[in-house]
Amino acid sequence: MTFICIWSPDWAAGSEIVRLAPTVLKVVPRVSLDPGRGLIWADGKSLNNSQIAANIASQLEHQGAIKAQFGLAIVPVVAQVAAQYRGGDANSAQAVTTVVPGDDRDFLAHHAITVLAPSPPLMSLFDGVGIETCGDLARLDQESVEVRFGAEGVHLWRLSRADDRRLIFTPMSRSLPEASLDWVDYTLTDPERLVFVINALVDNVSTALASRGLCARELTLVFSLASRDTHEHPVRPSRATSSRKAWMRLIRTHLDRMTLSDAVTGIVLRVESATGEVERQGDVFDRGFATARATEETVAQLLDDQG
Numbered sequence: 001m002t003f004i005c006i007w008s009p010d011w012a013a014g015s016e017i018v019r020l021a022p023t024v025l026k027v028v029p030r031v032s033l034d035p036g037r038g039l040i041w042a043d044g045k046s047l048n049n050s051q052i053a054a055n056i057a058s059q060l061e062h063q064g065a066i067k068a069q070f071g072l073a074i075v076p077v078v079a080q081v082a083a084q085y086r087g088g089d090a091n092s093a094q095a096v097t098t099v100v101p102g103d104d105r106d107f108l109a110h111h112a113i114t115v116l117a118p119s120p121p122l123m124s125l126f127d128g129v130g131i132e133t134c135g136d137l138a139r140l141d142q143e144s145v146e147v148r149f150g151a152e153g154v155h156l157w158r159l160s161r162a163d164d165r166r167l168i169f170t171p172m173s174r175s176l177p178e179a180s181l182d183w184v185d186y187t188l189t190d191p192e193r194l195v196f197v198i199n200a201l202v203d204n205v206s207t208a209l210a211s212r213g214l215c216a217r218e219l220t221l222v223f224s225l226a227s228r229d230t231h232e233h234p235v236r237p238s239r240a241t242s243s244r245k246a247w248m249r250l251i252r253t254h255l256d257r258m259t260l261s262d263a264v265t266g267i268v269l270r271v272e273s274a275t276g277e278v279e280r281q282g283d284v285f286d287r288g289f290a291t292a293r294a295t296e297e298t299v300a301q302l303l304d305d306q307g
Helices: 014-025 047-062 078-085 104-109 120-129 134-138 142-161 191-214 245-255 290-307
Strands: 002-007 031-034 039-045 071-075 095-099 178-182 215-225 231-235 266-274
Touching: 002 047, 002 078, 014 039, 014 047, 031 047, 039 047, 039 078, 047 095, 071 078, 078 095, 078 104, 104 134, 120 178, 134 142, 178 191, 178 215, 191 215, 191 245, 191 266, 215 245, 231 245
Parallel strands: 071 095
Antiparallel strands: 002 039, 002 071, 031 039, 178 266, 215 231, 215 266
């Protein structure tokens, strides 16, 4: 991931970056705000980041933000320093500083230690031992830094070595598996043909669940009807599973009890909730341990069959 840090000397108030955030979102998929430092973070992913920065700058100019400075790097602190302490012509309206991957530590090394914003007491300690640049701090070992400068010193030591552990963007939630099939030339009313279609959908969903190490707690069958209505039917097993056989057995039971108001023109099968697959631990000398999973599945099947 490439971090795009955007900063301007005119953004003293946090309200300004809040106003500009929707403008940046028109160009990138994710934006994070740091009102305390007056920073806008944009997720460059693996796209053409120079072009993205140019597009963001163009959008910001339309909003009157003509002095935005951009820092592009794969490490957040490097991107931040590149944006706030740019090189080149300080009189130019826009500036984009790109740090090539692998040069992060060297880029920070020649900057003054003040770019890492040490607290006044820690800055006094740095002055006392002659630490003036990030490179001076990065050359020390962790143990000596911890003894002399404490927890804050270790944190800044990591930053000086381009080791930034901040979580700038929250993890993107992954959508749960879903499969669908529609047809327009005919309609279906035969239960067996519906089962044939659903079996293919369940196979796709079960494969997707297994590949992610998930077990579904609930599925929803959505039937598109010839009358242009839809019929949603939840299916909940007694035990979360990704087994195609288990789901098909349960769905067949539900289909036997289901009544649709018209012929079917399409089916969607989606996972509503899922949980991680948990491997049960036990004593290998326990005679019942080897058959515990089979027993649980059998009991779950009986519960599903008997309602």
